[in-house]
Amino acid sequence: MAAGENGIIRVGVIGGGQLARMMVPPAIHLGLRIGVLAESAGMSAERAADAVGDYRDPETVYAFAETVDVVTFDHEHVPQPILRELEARGVAVHPRPDALQYAQDKILMRQRLDALGVPVPAWAAVADERELQEFVEAHGGRAVVKTARGGYDGKGVRVVSRADEVRDWFTALAEDGRGGHLLVEELVDFTRELAQLVARRPSGETRAWPLVETVQRDGVCAEVIAPAPFDDPATADEAERIARAIAEGVGATGVLAVEMFETRDGRVLVNELAMRPHNSGHFSIEGSVTSQFEQHLRAVADLPLGDTAMTAPAAVMINVLGGPTEGPMPVRYAEALAAHPRAKVHSYDKLPRPGRKVGHVTVTGEDPAAVLAEARAAAALFD
Amino acid sequence: MAAGENGIIRVGVIGGGQLARMMVPPAIHLGLRIGVLAESAGMSAERAADAVGDYRDPETVYAFAETVDVVTFDHEHVPQPILRELEARGVAVHPRPDALQYAQDKILMRQRLDALGVPVPAWAAVADERELQEFVEAHGGRAVVKTARGGYDGKGVRVVSRADEVRDWFTALAEDGRGGHLLVEELVDFTRELAQLVARRPSGETRAWPLVETVQRDGVCAEVIAPAPFDDPATADEAERIARAIAEGVGATGVLAVEMFETRDGRVLVNELAMRPHNSGHFSIEGSVTSQFEQHLRAVADLPLGDTAMTAPAAVMINVLGGPTEGPMPVRYAEALAAHPRAKVHSYDKLPRPGRKVGHVTVTGEDPAAVLAEARAAAALFD
Numbered sequence: 001m002a003a004g005e006n007g008i009i010r011v012g013v014i015g016g017g018q019l020a021r022m023m024v025p026p027a028i029h030l031g032l033r034i035g036v037l038a039e040s041a042g043m044s045a046e047r048a049a050d051a052v053g054d055y056r057d058p059e060t061v062y063a064f065a066e067t068v069d070v071v072t073f074d075h076e077h078v079p080q081p082i083l084r085e086l087e088a089r090g091v092a093v094h095p096r097p098d099a100l101q102y103a104q105d106k107i108l109m110r111q112r113l114d115a116l117g118v119p120v121p122a123w124a125a126v127a128d129e130r131e132l133q134e135f136v137e138a139h140g141g142r143a144v145v146k147t148a149r150g151g152y153d154g155k156g157v158r159v160v161s162r163a164d165e166v167r168d169w170f171t172a173l174a175e176d177g178r179g180g181h182l183l184v185e186e187l188v189d190f191t192r193e194l195a196q197l198v199a200r201r202p203s204g205e206t207r208a209w210p211l212v213e214t215v216q217r218d219g220v221c222a223e224v225i226a227p228a229p230f231d232d233p234a235t236a237d238e239a240e241r242i243a244r245a246i247a248e249g250v251g252a253t254g255v256l257a258v259e260m261f262e263t264r265d266g267r268v269l270v271n272e273l274a275m276r277p278h279n280s281g282h283f284s285i286e287g288s289v290t291s292q293f294e295q296h297l298r299a300v301a302d303l304p305l306g307d308t309a310m311t312a313p314a315a316v317m318i319n320v321l322g323g324p325t326e327g328p329m330p331v332r333y334a335e336a337l338a339a340h341p342r343a344k345v346h347s348y349d350k351l352p353r354p355g356r357k358v359g360h361v362t363v364t365g366e367d368p369a370a371v372l373a374e375a376r377a378a379a380a381l382f383d
Numbered sequence: 384m385a386a387g388e389n390g391i392i393r394v395g396v397i398g399g400g401q402l403a404r405m406m407v408p409p410a411i412h413l414g415l416r417i418g419v420l421a422e423s424a425g426m427s428a429e430r431a432a433d434a435v436g437d438y439r440d441p442e443t444v445y446a447f448a449e450t451v452d453v454v455t456f457d458h459e460h461v462p463q464p465i466l467r468e469l470e471a472r473g474v475a476v477h478p479r480p481d482a483l484q485y486a487q488d489k490i491l492m493r494q495r496l497d498a499l500g501v502p503v504p505a506w507a508a509v510a511d512e513r514e515l516q517e518f519v520e521a522h523g524g525r526a527v528v529k530t531a532r533g534g535y536d537g538k539g540v541r542v543v544s545r546a547d548e549v550r551d552w553f554t555a556l557a558e559d560g561r562g563g564h565l566l567v568e569e570l571v572d573f574t575r576e577l578a579q580l581v582a583r584r585p586s587g588e589t590r591a592w593p594l595v596e597t598v599q600r601d602g603v604c605a606e607v608i609a610p611a612p613f614d615d616p617a618t619a620d621e622a623e624r625i626a627r628a629i630a631e632g633v634g635a636t637g638v639l640a641v642e643m644f645e646t647r648d649g650r651v652l653v654n655e656l657a658m659r660p661h662n663s664g665h666f667s668i669e670g671s672v673t674s675q676f677e678q679h680l681r682a683v684a685d686l687p688l689g690d691t692a693m694t695a696p697a698a699v700m701i702n703v704l705g706g707p708t709e710g711p712m713p714v715r716y717a718e719a720l721a722a723h724p725r726a727k728v729h730s731y732d733k734l735p736r737p738g739r740k741v742g743h744v745t746v747t748g749e750d751p752a753a754v755l756a757e758a759r760a761a762a763a764l765f766d
Contacts, residue, residue, distance in 0.1 A: 007713050008711065022411075025409075029727070030716075031732040032713065286694075304717065305724065327390030328389075328414060334687065341689050349391075
């Protein structure tokens with residue numbers, strides 16, 4: 001697969017959001033062909049979208065797959081039966097369904113991480129309010145409840161002290177007919193959140209970016225500081241060891257993002273996995289020799305991976321959440337670009353909506369504090 | 384124009400080559416809409432090409448212009464009458480025809496540079512072999528003859544010792560009916576070639592990149608070393624002063640590339656102008672905070688310009704000329720990317736042809752000699 005027919009490599013991305021959009025620039029530079037199956041017209045990846053359709057419709061996905069050499073994803077929502085049928089038809093799919101299932105189902109993920117010996121918060125799969133209440137009482141009277149499937153950016157996550165606070169979720173599971181469980185986890189007393197990104201090729205080559213610190217607001221990533229500042233470099237080594245063990249253990253291909261908690265006693269616990277480019281890696285567009293988007297393309301096409309070293313001592317990425325009330329981000333460019341000529345401004349070409357990720361700003365430089373201050377100031381001009 | 388209707392800014396590029404192609408990534412990141420009028424299907428900028436047609440056909444160009452907020456260029460070949468009619472119709476065109484004429488006609492350019500007091504080689508516009516022979520004899524028995532229009536990459540340039548060596552060009556000029564002249568210049572005893580890029584907005588803001596050294600082979604740019612190594616920084620200051628004076632003096636908008644000779648006695652003489660992103664600026668994709676392609680878009684949209692500082696002490700760009708005999712550059716990725724994980728490889732998605740610019744490789748780093756060696760080694764894998 002390293003070079004398709006006539007030397008042309010065609011990558012197909014299912015999902016038309018900003019992650020697909022940001023795969024297009026490195027595809028252009030590398031001379032790879034990229035196609036996007038977008039859910040609807042006018043999505044963020046519109047430039048590259050040469051097909052619009054429902055990723056839950058098998059025939060739509062099969063027809064799209066016939067136009068490319070490898071299928072990959074902007075999100076984790078394509079149903080397993082469709083993915084397995086693609087493989088049965090001989091289509092290269094990365095990450096493979098056997099790996100992707102762990103990013104699709106948080107309970108499967110917890111089971112697999114336990115089997116791999118990876119440190120995670122105490123957890124249980126609970127089938128009803130009684131089981132949930134037992135867990136809550138055994139873990140200090142409060143816990144985090146998550147739906148196993150479909151959550152993102154704080155959706156599908158609640159902190160509860162009483163089991164009846166997620167009665168609606170149990171009701172929905174019962175009505176689903178397939179039965180099922182909720183995931184409950186101890187409320188970790190963490191000092192901060194971290195993210196470790198790695199990329200892995202089907203042939204096994206794996207490269208890790210520097211560990212980053214992520215700052216969430218209302219369950220949504222707000223800021224990323226690269227590299228994560230550390231008193232003890234052993235933590236970064238441990239985070240990389242864990243992420244590589246997971247990538248290898250689940251057979252991940254493409255970019256794998258491992259979100260982690262750092263605890264007061266200096267341990268790291270795995271919180272979530274994503275098997276695609278991830279918000280915590282947007283800094284890498286300018287901040288790394290090889291961005292997560294370029295690396296994802298190289299990895300899923302089974303091409304040799306690029307260097308992941310930082311291009312500067314510090315990089316900070318700030319999300320633009322919501323965006324200017326009067327329109328997409330360019331309405332503020334006259335002011336923002338003049339005030340911050342060093343800031344790299346990214347607009348996803350989305351209309352403003354409260355809390356929506358409409359773009360981000362990255363600044364790189366020598367001094368971490370100055371870089372953080374400038375990135376925040378530039379991003380604030382889009383509020 | 385800083386934000387078009389509904390905050391959406393639409394830039395239209397006439398010409399579908401690699402310069403248009405490399406404008407697409409920054410347009411995606413900034414959330415600008417970009418359209419390309421390509422000469423034919425399957426060109427380098429195919430991804431963004433939403434129109435295919437002849438730039439010499441007025442109605443094709445006018446129809447394309449109606450779909451965008453500003454028109455700019457991948458080349459300098461659009462006829463002046465079409466450009467002037469666009470402006471008469473109220474279309475924003477950058478660079479404006481009044482400026483672009485100096486990049487279209489080398490004799491007009493020489494006249495204007497003389498008027499601006501910019502140092503250039505001795506030159507004359509010659510109407511026949513007798514006038515040319517007089518110039519040659521007055522300048523040491525050899526001189527450089529150029530067609531005023533249409534030359535690029537060494538085409539339309541000959542070194543002669545006798546006037547009859549360009550008899551075919553005089554014959555063609557006579558048959559053209561409009562009459563006309565050839566440009567003849569002294570053969571400059573230069574130590575090396577340099578290029579100074581600047582970008583200028585319609586509102587006047589101008590920013591310059593560091594001066595670079597360019598190495599030509601057979602009249603084609605082969606290597607670019609950024610910044611140009613200097614014993615005396617006064618030369619770089621002088622080059623920037625000259626380029627800014629030209630940008631201001633001709634009213635250039637967008638990127639202006641000024642190719643220069645450095646003479647044995649330490650002077651710089653202007654050789655050629657280009658009013659668009661230029662091969663000597665490809666290093667800036669990774670090597671500058673703001674690449675020439677992003678800056679060109681910002682400039683022609685009259686948005687504030689970005690910082691042009693280097694991202695590393697040294698950057699070297701090597702052109703891939705001709706390319707692998709067996710197909711486009713990705714046929715060599717398995718070998719080349721594995722051997723050079725730090726190299727940034729750019730393929731223009733062109734089929735190989737002797738001498739054709741099919742891509743380039745850039746390496747950035749601390750040590751200029753090491754960076755040069757690595758860039759050359761990586762590019763050589765595509766020979």
